[in-house]
Structure formats: structure tokens, C-alpha cells
Amino acid sequence: MKKSLIALAVLAAAGAASAQSSVTLFGVVDVGLQSVRADGSGSVLKMGTGLNSSSRLGFRGTEDLGGGMSASFWLEAGMNYDDGSGQAGPSLNNQAAGAANGGGLSFQRRSTVSLAGNFGELRLGRDYVPSFWNHTVFDPFGTVGSGAATNLRLKLGNSNGIQTTTRASNSIGYFLPGNLGGFYGQFMYAMGENNSNAANSSDGRYTGLRLGYANGPVNVAYSYGQTKVLARNDYKDQSIAGSYNFGSFTLMGQWGQEKLGNATGLGGFTKNSAWMLGGSVPVGAGEIKASYGRAKLDGAAGTPKGSQFAVGYVYNLSKRTAVYTTYSRVSNDAGVGAVFFTGLGASATGTSSSGLDIGLRHNF
Amino acid sequence: MKKSLIALAVLAAAGAASAQSSVTLFGVVDVGLQSVRADGSGSVLKMGTGLNSSSRLGFRGTEDLGGGMSASFWLEAGMNYDDGSGQAGPSLNNQAAGAANGGGLSFQRRSTVSLAGNFGELRLGRDYVPSFWNHTVFDPFGTVGSGAATNLRLKLGNSNGIQTTTRASNSIGYFLPGNLGGFYGQFMYAMGENNSNAANSSDGRYTGLRLGYANGPVNVAYSYGQTKVLARNDYKDQSIAGSYNFGSFTLMGQWGQEKLGNATGLGGFTKNSAWMLGGSVPVGAGEIKASYGRAKLDGAAGTPKGSQFAVGYVYNLSKRTAVYTTYSRVSNDAGVGAVFFTGLGASATGTSSSGLDIGLRHNF
Amino acid sequence: MKKSLIALAVLAAAGAASAQSSVTLFGVVDVGLQSVRADGSGSVLKMGTGLNSSSRLGFRGTEDLGGGMSASFWLEAGMNYDDGSGQAGPSLNNQAAGAANGGGLSFQRRSTVSLAGNFGELRLGRDYVPSFWNHTVFDPFGTVGSGAATNLRLKLGNSNGIQTTTRASNSIGYFLPGNLGGFYGQFMYAMGENNSNAANSSDGRYTGLRLGYANGPVNVAYSYGQTKVLARNDYKDQSIAGSYNFGSFTLMGQWGQEKLGNATGLGGFTKNSAWMLGGSVPVGAGEIKASYGRAKLDGAAGTPKGSQFAVGYVYNLSKRTAVYTTYSRVSNDAGVGAVFFTGLGASATGTSSSGLDIGLRHNF
Numbered sequence A, B, C: 001m002k003k004s005l006i007a008l009a010v011l012a013a014a015g016a017a018s019a020q021s022s023v024t025l026f027g028v029v030d031v032g033l034q035s036v037r038a039d040g041s042g043s044v045l046k047m048g049t050g051l052n053s054s055s056r057l058g059f060r061g062t063e064d065l066g067g068g069m070s071a072s073f074w075l076e077a078g079m080n081y082d083d084g085s086g087q088a089g090p091s092l093n094n095q096a097a098g099a100a101n102g103g104g105l106s107f108q109r110r111s112t113v114s115l116a117g118n119f120g121e122l123r124l125g126r127d128y129v130p131s132f133w134n135h136t137v138f139d140p141f142g143t144v145g146s147g148a149a150t151n152l153r154l155k156l157g158n159s160n161g162i163q164t165t166t167r168a169s170n171s172i173g174y175f176l177p178g179n180l181g182g183f184y185g186q187f188m189y190a191m192g193e194n195n196s197n198a199a200n201s202s203d204g205r206y207t208g209l210r211l212g213y214a215n216g217p218v219n220v221a222y223s224y225g226q227t228k229v230l231a232r233n234d235y236k237d238q239s240i241a242g243s244y245n246f247g248s249f250t251l252m253g254q255w256g257q258e259k260l261g262n263a264t265g266l267g268g269f270t271k272n273s274a275w276m277l278g279g280s281v282p283v284g285a286g287e288i289k290a291s292y293g294r295a296k297l298d299g300a301a302g303t304p305k306g307s308q309f310a311v312g313y314v315y316n317l318s319k320r321t322a323v324y325t326t327y328s329r330v331s332n333d334a335g336v337g338a339v340f341f342t343g344l345g346a347s348a349t350g351t352s353s354s355g356l357d358i359g360l361r362h363n364f
Helices: A130-137 A155-159 B130-137 B155-159 C130-137 C155-159
Strands: A004-007 A021-038 A043-049 A056-066 A069-080 A110-117 A120-128 A167-175 A183-190 A206-215 A218-227 A235-245 A250-260 A271-283 A286-298 A305-316 A321-332 A352-363 B004-007 B021-038 B043-049 B056-066 B069-080 B110-117 B120-128 B167-175 B183-190 B206-215 B218-227 B235-245 B250-260 B271-283 B286-298 B305-316 B321-332 B352-363 C004-007 C021-038 C043-049 C056-066 C069-080 C110-117 C120-128 C167-175 C183-190 C206-215 C218-227 C235-245 C250-260 C271-283 C286-298 C305-316 C321-332 C352-363
Touching (some): A021 B110, A043 B167, A069 C352, A110 C021, A130 A183, A130 A206, A167 C043, A352 B069, A352 B110, B043 C167, B120 B130, B130 B183, B130 B206, B130 B218, B155 B250, B155 B271, B155 B286, B352 C110, C120 C130, C130 C206, C130 C235, C130 C250, C155 C235, C155 C271
Antiparallel strands (some): A004 B004, A021 A043, A021 A352, A069 A110, A120 A167, A167 A183, A218 A235, A235 A250, A250 A271, A286 A305, A321 A352, B004 B021, B021 B043, B021 B056, B120 B167, B218 B235, B235 B250, B271 B286, B286 B305, B305 B321, C004 C021, C021 C043, C021 C352, C183 C206, C250 C271, C271 C286, C286 C305, C321 C352
16 A cells, blocks of 8 residues: 655754654545345345445654664544544543544544654553554454454443543553564553542553564464443453465454443443454455354343354555455344444344445545 | 746656656635625724635646646645635535634645546545535635625535535545537436445535536636535525626626525524525626525525625736725625524624735736 | 754645745654642642643645745644643634533644735744743743743633633734844734624734844743623733843843733633742753742732642653653732642642643654
8 A cells, every 4th residue: 555655855964964854744535335134124225334435534744763672653643534524533531532523634544653663652642542553454354344353352342431442532642663574562551640549540441462463475363452440340351363365365263352331321230252254265356255144142141142243345546546345244142132232222132133345445 | 817837847757658748836815804794793904814705725737648638636625815824614425514724725626537538537625515506606706705796605505514516525526528519418416425334424525517618709618516414405406597708708607506404503594595696797807796586585584585796897008917996895684684694693683794805816 | 952853845836946845744752750748638649741841733834926925834742741632722703711622623723824025024823822932931941840930920811711811713813024133022812703794793803912132042032812701891910021142051031911801700800910939940961940939919808828849850762752751830829819720720828739740752
């Protein structure tokens, strides 16, 4: 994904011979039609955004500090290109949800400043949590559109108002350097910013890590994240996942588990376990993708189970522009009901819902 | 209006020889003083924005896909340069008005992605409705500032909360190609995104078109738009308008009509018919503009009528920068009262209100 | 502070030979840890932003109009890089506080359009008020972070809801030209935009000026600003301040006074007088800064006094990137209590509170 370069801007300042710099404007414009229907609940046809790749608009830049060191920043805003609004504001302290921003642009997908060198990278600000990456890296549909395996995952956290399933504000991140023979890793500590005297002084504090190994066709990783929630007895999300590129196709798999002590959302269940298998096959200028996954809820009445099957096709008009389509179906097993799919509200026991996306994606 | 080019950014990617690209940052900074006064209601002196040309900030780009095809995007935010805020958030589903965005920047003037080729252009996202263009193209004052003929037009729609008088979210637009011997046209379908089972399933659905002919000094066009509103028995706006450039001056004229079945705003009137005649004369580095129009409301008690006279002068300091002034006066006929002018609230029967703008406009 | 240049964009338009133009993207990314503690009130550890230099993101540009004239614009948004949100929306009419913008980006640090020439500069829009500049120019800590002398100043205005202590919307500014032998000056008139018939017709009207002399090592300035507030009997802020660069170090000093007729915030006091002495010493690639100041409140029961001591160190990794730390302590004199420090809420009589910042700042 090549990016448009805003500026060469060689800052030839006296006494700062090494200070070269660039600022890049980048974005993904992804708009498509999405039809979502559930047994007995009608259907909705809408214009969606980010069904193939999350719609965004951002600025980022790097300065060479000399001696192998660099400073950089990254600002990335979520965009709803179907109506021009910015994506809703999240939590500012990793606790209560943020105020609706009524459509204003905000750089809350990522907003970071970094110092990097031989030691790795130190990153401050709002960033993805380490425990999020397995969900998207090892899913042929990423975490977007009707086919994402997160239709069955992160349900405990999201429905109980946990603000750190995907990103955290006020975070200190550390990334291992890139020269460890394929081993990679990152660690994060993020603050809830409460008063030390308060009963909930540690609420919103996130601690997490991700460790992996990528070499040639192999990529595997383990991740774990924990968020302090006094009233909920803490939220934990862990996963192990991997992919193998066989050349003519790529296989992917995930297993993960969420836990939340005193859950109230999603029927009071306290554990969500899920696995997914998927893959992608290049076909000419395009790619076919498919996945199948199952999930199970525990800890309250019954142990509802469900599954998702998804298939998609992406046709590349160029390196930066593609048309795509995805179809997925989420089915609740008979006997015990649970809501897994976020499309059209509750699907009853033994019913299913489906989503169909078709759209156009343009990177810049 | 030349634009600043952010990036040449030749994306010389192997295997994508045709993929050239640019991203442009553009904007209009228009700030001026506006004095509005109405008979018996005092006056307000304020700093306005967009009195000569709508204030905006945007990004847009195009990628050549080869074979006569291109992909492009356009992001345009409305700006209040007098106080630095972004313009208020509109509807996200073409129905209820959007939440106030408290000053956040949002690209809700236009947010689109396009595929273009010999077949014309397919455009997805939030865009101007076809029925809007005649209002601004054939008015010497456009649709901004104290002189705009829309002081007498679009009153039914705007005062009854219709969200598609100017733009629509979730739209699919098609534009005829540019090589039809002067004929041009565009069509739009926009979704309200309601559930198929709901009583108001089609609410917010906009359908419209614009067809015209522009050749040498002549430009004429017809436009029609319809928005589904269950409770209001649908909103319709049509107009026919044209201009002729005589060389030393240009004449313009419009006739248009709005209808709304069960109107409640603006006194319950259900039809607004209006015409306008205007023109502009280049004078040295500047231009003198003037217009006169009348409008009539029907369908409730009385048939209030009113008129507007406007005159203005724009002096160009360069191709991109100008100073301007506009004066206009809206008069309600005696006998029956109606509110046509949006400046200082209701003017009673037989009274009038006036606006005077003076400002500075800079394009980048 | 070199800036990244978005565009050379030579607009070689026929007939506009002088129209050269550039648009610059600029910003400050400043993120750090801040620990604030007060006697008996616990402490808060948080990730702050703008502790060394106000975090921002902006666009600005200039067009050469020929004949010594130029047109320019400046858009600058306040950013919270610790969580990616935009800074809260201020007043749009210099009166009531603006709606919270829920994190949307808005250019409310500065949003102006200018015409400049031999006569000086005429500037329209939202801008800093003249009476603000002495606070930041003559403070080694500027007006940001734990060390700013504004911990003791502007308390009357800010706690009584005055919206023009730092910036004003709807302003007309005039700046003297730069060739007056070291003398400089600026004047501002900003509108509240109320109806002429209303009792509070002049509320929100700001009038102010700043006059100074800068030549070689010397810089001194006087500033005065007045905001009309019917219910509060007007707000006034004046200061006199200066600095002298001795080569190996720089000394700075300020004296200032706020007055507000019918104050209700901050205990009903109507006058705040304060002075500050400070300085900075370059040490290798870094700089040591320190300041001491005292303030006194008058006009209600008692005359509470307090003081602040601050010390800081900035180490420059390059011309654009630095790490920094600041420590400050605000102490209320014994006997009469008053709230001077805004960190952790009220400090009682004779108690103190402290702040410690450590962070990373990157300009682009």
C-alpha cells in the first residue's frame, strides 16, 4: 500500500544535518452496500463504510535523529465515508464510553508519538492494544465487514462496556526491535487516570502483551490483555493464532477466550471461547477468502453456541483500488439462544442471520 | 480556482505502471461582516463566514487505473472560519437531523468515492442532490450570503426538517460522460436505511435527476428530486433554470417549486413557487451582480407573497483572493404575512428585512 | 521550528504572474506523564498532552498578491494526543462556553484570514487576544504544563466563565508593520453578535491592545484587554512584562492584574494581582528553566495569597524533538485560604500541591 507523500521537506537546518523528515497523508476510502437480514426480523439495506478495510484519514511522519534513532508521530481518524462523519468518540480514560462526537473528525483510531532505535520502539498515546492484533492479522476478513470472526468474538467485552478490547488511551507501549531472527513482541501499559485515594483507583488500567514468531511462510503469535474494572472483577482476553502461506494459498487459525468476573451485558455470561479456521487463495488479479468459526458462552444459564461461515472475493483494479463482496451467515445452535451477530438485533434460539457486502475500496 | 497540490507522489509500483496519483488539499476561507436588520426587530452585526463562497477545507485525489478508467475520492468539510468550528452535523440517514457536533470538523459537505470511465461516473457516499444544483449554478449570488435567492426558496423543505434539500447521505450517483455534445445529466438514489419490516421503511429515500445542455454561451437545466417521508406525504422539489453569456454580461433565470403533502413548519403551507432573474457584469478586475425574485406560498390560510432584491460587487485582488460586498432586501407583501428571510426571525405582514455583507475570500 | 511544506504548488496561472503560493501542514505532538498531588487529596498519575508546548495540528498558507501585499490563512486545532481527541470546543460568540465537541477536531486555537502589506496586517476570525501574549512570551514555561505562571494568573476570568482570556471569536485584528525600529503593536475588536435591541447587546465584545519594544537583548510589552459582561460589570486584564537576554542566560518578569466587577466564581473576589520572575539557562543541548511568582486576591473576605516555584529541564534530541521534565509547587499562605492551583481541586489554607511532568515533544 503505497502512500501519498505530502512533503519531501528536507529541513536543511544548520546544525541538524541529520534532520530529514517527511509527513504523509494517507487514507482508506471504503464504501459499499450492505444487506443484513435475520430470521423473522426483516432486513436492512444500507450504505456501509469500511466493509473491506477500515475507512480512515491520517497523517504520519518520521524524523531521523541520527545514530539509529528516530522520532515519529501517527494520527489516524476513523471515517464514515457513506455520510461524511467522523467515527464516534471512544473513551478518553479507558473507562466510561466517550461522548458521541456528532460526526466530528477525531484521531482516535491511533494518536501516538514514538522514539525508536536499536532498543526497539517506545510509543506513547492512544494505540491498538496488543491483545487486539491476533483478531485481525489471522482472519482473512480482518475485523471488518460481514465476514469478520469478531462477530463471534470480543462479545463479552464489547457488550459489557469494556473500552479496551481494541485500543487504549493514555498508553505506554514498547516494541521489540526487528532484528531478533523472526521473534517479535510488544507490551503495553495504559492508565485510567483515577485518583489514588478513590476506591476505583486502578479502573481502566490495561496491561497486555503479544509475542510471536514470523519467518518465511510461518507466522504465529500469543496475546494477552487485562483491564482493571472494580465493579466487574476485571476483564481478560487471550488468544493464540497463526498462519501458513503454502504459496498457492494461505491458511489461518485462531483460538481465543474472554473472561469477565461480574458480567451484566450479554445475558450475564462470564466466558466466551471461540475458534476460527480460514484461508485465502489468489485467483488472477483477485483473491477468494473463506472462514468458519464457532463460539460458546459459559457462566450463566445454558451454554449457548453458535457458528459463522463467511466467503468473499476481492478484485484488484490496481494496487490501491479494489471491488469486493462478502457473504456470511451466523447460526445459533438449537436449544439455547444467544446473540452473536450484530446485524439486526437478537436472533432467537436456532435461528440465523446473514450479511451481504459489495463495495469499492480506494487507498491513498 | 487553482488548487494547492499536496503531492505528485508518483506511485511507481512494479506491475502497476498506470497507477499515478495525486492528493490535493483545497479550501475556501471566506470571512466577512454581516449586518442584518428587520423592521421593528433591531439589528445584529456579526462576523459571518462563507458570504461569498462557502467556507470549506477538503482533500481529494484521483488514481489513473488505465484503460480510460479512474478512481477518486473527495472529502470536503464545511468550516466556520469566524470562530474556527466545523459546521453543524447533518443527518446521517437522510431523516432526523444529526446531532450538533459542537464544532468538530466533519466532511459532510461531500464525502465520496468514484469510479469513472467512458461510461460516465459512478459515485458513492454523501453528495449534493441533483435537485440542488440549479439553485446555485443559475444564481449570481450562488446559495450563500445575504443575496442568495434561496432566501425565498427551499423554505418548505428546510422548515419542515427535510434533510435532502441540498445533500444526501448513503447515495449512489451516476453522471453521464462528458462527450455528449453539450448534454449533461446526473441521477441519484439515496437510502434511508430503515428496516424493511418497519412502517417507515422507505423514509429518507431520495430519488432525483438533473438534465441539461451547455454549449458556448447557453446553459439550461431541469432538475427534480423526491424524498420519501411517510408522515409528510413526500417532499418534491423541481426547477428549470438557465443562463446566457452575452460577452459583456451574463443573464440568469430560475423557476422552481417545492411541494410537501402534510407540512407543519412554515405555517402549514404545502407549496412554495418562486422565480428569480439576475445577472452579472464584469467591470475591470471586479464584477457587479444583481437579482430580483418573487415567491408565493400556497395550501394554507392566505397566499403570502414576498420578493427579494439583491446587488453585489466582487473585486478580485488575484485569481484566488477577493473582497466583496452584497446588499439585499426581502419584502413581504402587505395583507398576508410570511417569513421568507432567515436573518432576524419573523417579519410581519408588509414589513421587510435587509442584509449587508462585506468580506474577504481566499481560495487555496 | 521548521515546518513541513505540503506544496510548492507554483500556480502559474496566466495573468497572475505574482500568484505564488504554499500550504503548510504543521503540528506539535507533545505527550508526557503528569503526576499531580495535593496535601490531603491523594494524587493522580495521568498521560498529559502539551506539557511542554501546546499540542496542535494545523494548516496555513500565504499568497503573494504583488505590490508588497499578501493574503494568508491559518487554521490550528488543539489536539489531545494522549487519547486522539480534539480539544473541547470554546465559545462561538465570546460569551457562553461552547458545547463539548466530544473529541472532534476543530480549528479553534486559531482560524484566521489576513491581508498584509506595508500598512501592517489586517486579520479576521478567531485569534489570540492581545492581552494573552505577555503571559506566555515572558514565562520560561509558556502557559503550559505544571510550571506555568498562569497557575496563579487568569484565575478570575477563567473561574467566572469569561471566554476571552486567551482567544476571541469574530475578531478584527490589526498589527503594526515590522519596520518600526523595534516597536511592535496589535489591536483587536471582537464581536459578541447580540441583537442591538437586547439588554446585553454588547456582551462578549472584546477590545484590547498590546504595545512593545524588542531590540537586541531587550523585549518589553504592555497589554490591556476588556470584555463586556453586563451581569459581571466587565472583565479587564492588563500586564506589563519583559525579558533580557544576557547571552549565557535570559531573565524574565511579569506583573499583571485582573478585575471583574461582580465576580461569583473563585469566592467572589474581584481582583487578582500577580508577579513572576523567571529565567532560562542553555546547558549543552538542553536548557534549565525556573520561575517564582506570587499572587493575591482582593475584594471579598480576606486577601488570600499564594506562591508558585517551578523548575524544569528540556533536552533537545534535534531541532524538532525534545524530552523534558518540569516540577512545580503551589503553596497557599497560612491564615486565609484560596484556590490557586488547578491540579487536584481545592487546597486549603496553608497547604500546597505539586505537579511533576516528564514527556516527549515532536514538532512537524
